[in-house]
Amino acid sequence: xxxxxxxxxxxxxxxxxxxxxxxxxxxxxxxxxxxxxxxxxxxxxxxxxxxxxxxxxxxxxxxxxxxxxxxxxxxxxxxxxxxxxxxxxxxxxxxxxxxxxxxxxxxxxxxxxxxxxxxxxxxxxxxxxxxxxxxxxxxxxxxxxxxxxxxxxxxxxxxxxxxxxxxxxxxxxxxxxxxxxxxxxxxxxxxxxxxxxxxxxxxxxxxxxxxxxxxxxxxxxxxxxxxxxxxxxxxxxxxxxxxxxxxxxxxxxxxxxxxxxxxxxxxxxxxxxxxxxxxxxxxxxxxxxxxxxxxxxxxxxxxxxxxxxxxxxxxxxxxxxxxxxxxxxxxxxxxxxxxxxxxxxxxxxxxxxxxxxxxxxxxxxxxxxxxx
Ligand SMILES: CSCC[C@H](N)C(=O)N1CCC[C@H]1C(=O)O
Numbered sequence: 144x145x146x147x148x149x150x151x152x153x154x155x156x157x158x159x160x161x162x163x164x165x166x167x168x169x170x171x172x173x174x175x176x177x178x179x180x181x182x183x184x185x186x187x188x189x190x191x192x193x194x195x196x197x198x199x200x201x202x203x204x205x206x207x208x209x210x211x212x213x214x215x216x217x218x219x220x221x222x223x224x225x226x227x228x229x230x231x232x233x234x235x236x237x238x239x240x241x242x243x244x245x246x247x248x249x250x251x252x253x254x255x256x257x258x259x260x261x262x263x264x265x266x267x268x269x270x271x272x273x274x275x276x277x278x279x280x281x282x283x284x285x286x287x288x289x290x291x292x293x294x295x296x297x298x299x300x301x302x303x304x305x306x307x308x309x310x311x312x313x314x315x316x317x318x319x320x321x322x323x324x325x326x327x328x329x330x331x332x333x334x335x336x337x338x339x340x341x342x343x344x345x346x347x348x349x350x351x352x353x354x355x356x357x358x359x360x361x362x363x364x365x366x367x368x369x370x371x372x373x374x375x376x377x378x379x380x381x382x383x384x385x386x387x388x389x390x391x392x393x394x395x396x397x398x399x400x401x402x403x404x405x406x407x408x409x410x411x412x413x414x415x416x417x418x419x420x421x422x423x424x425x426x427x428x429x430x431x432x433x434x435x436x437x438x439x440x441x442x443x444x445x446x447x448x449x450x451x452x453x454x455x456x457x458x459x460x461x462x463x464x465x466x467x468x469x470x471x472x473x474x475x476x477x478x479x480x481x482x483x484x485x486x487x488x489x490x491x492x493x494x495x496x497x498x499x500x501x502x503x504x505x506x507x508x509x510x511x512x513x514x515x
Pocket of ligand 1: 345346359387448451
């Protein structure tokens with residue numbers, strides 16, 4: 144085990160806007176320290192890009208304030224290059240033994256949604272056994288709350304990802320026709336994005352014909368037929384930041400029933416996008432889109448929420464759903480993606496990626512929508 148020295152020019156201790164916001168969030172939650180185990184949160188706070196194999200201990204009170212990245216020897220060089228904080232290179236339980244001295248007597252938060260029961264038991268065994276035990280506090284959303292509003296740099300990454308996704312769609316759309324396999328379409332989109340330095344944000348949905356009734360219809364070997372709708376949901380990933388967009392396209396001349404579904408979803412989607420602005424309640428936005436689909440007799444087929452925030456995770460806050468308490472703020476990046484799914488018939492989803500601006504919104508996705 145070893146400790147990386149922080150390269151000169153990079154702060155070893157908590158400083159700067161993001162760190163100050165974290166300090167305030169921890170203080171509001173009554174925490175002296177936070178054990179960060181969600182990969183995206185480790186990355187967000189430290190800059191280390193392999194958060195799956197790392198933890199971060201942030202100490203904001205007591206005489207040892209600062210942060211330490213814990214990762215193993217596979218990442219010694221990478222941690223030195225990427226992390227804003229010094230890295231302690233070891234594996235558990237040596238990492239926990241090292242951290243134990245920093246957390247004595249402190250109230251230490253752990254991320255309840257990103258720690259297994261056995262990991263919690265291990266924390267207890269190492270930090271609560273000695274003479275000055277730490278108090279372990281279950282937390283939710285401490286760092287996620289900071290990630291809701293994006294910085295200009297984060298928006299630039301998401302924008303870059305969406306630009307690549309739009310270019311991919313433009314390149315691949317002419318080849319979406321009867322006789323082509325769904326997984327061929329997905330493969331072409333992915334290859335295009337990789338060629339431009341981006342990853343695929345998630346398993347690409349290409350759902351044709353009756354498979355359109357599956358909201359997460361990952362591309363299959365099915366051959367696209369004539370007079371079908373095809374739903375394509377995909378995104379690019381640039382420096383950890385995602386984009387997300389769905390288009391439903393017509394191959395040949397789909398039936399009037401399918402066209403009616405399409406027009407209803409388009410109406411709901413456009414209305415929701417237009418209503419996106421700072422101060423808008425996410426639950427109201429969901430209701431706006433849902434009410435339109437209800438008015439077309441399609442409410443029961445809208446099987447999910449209107450949308451979600453997008454950033455280092457493909458699904459993050461704010462949640463655009465009926466039960467959400469979230470209110471939009473400038474700097475949030477969200478999706479609006481109503482859809483209807485009729486088993487045995489097919490489905491339609493249309494999704495844009497939207498930046499909330501101080502005066503309203505900017506639609507980041509620019510791929511054209513069909514008018515059926
Ligand atoms: C597995 S990532 C899915 C991305 C997609 N755009 C999306 O967020 N959804 C598709 C169906 C509804 C919504 C979801 O909640 O997953």
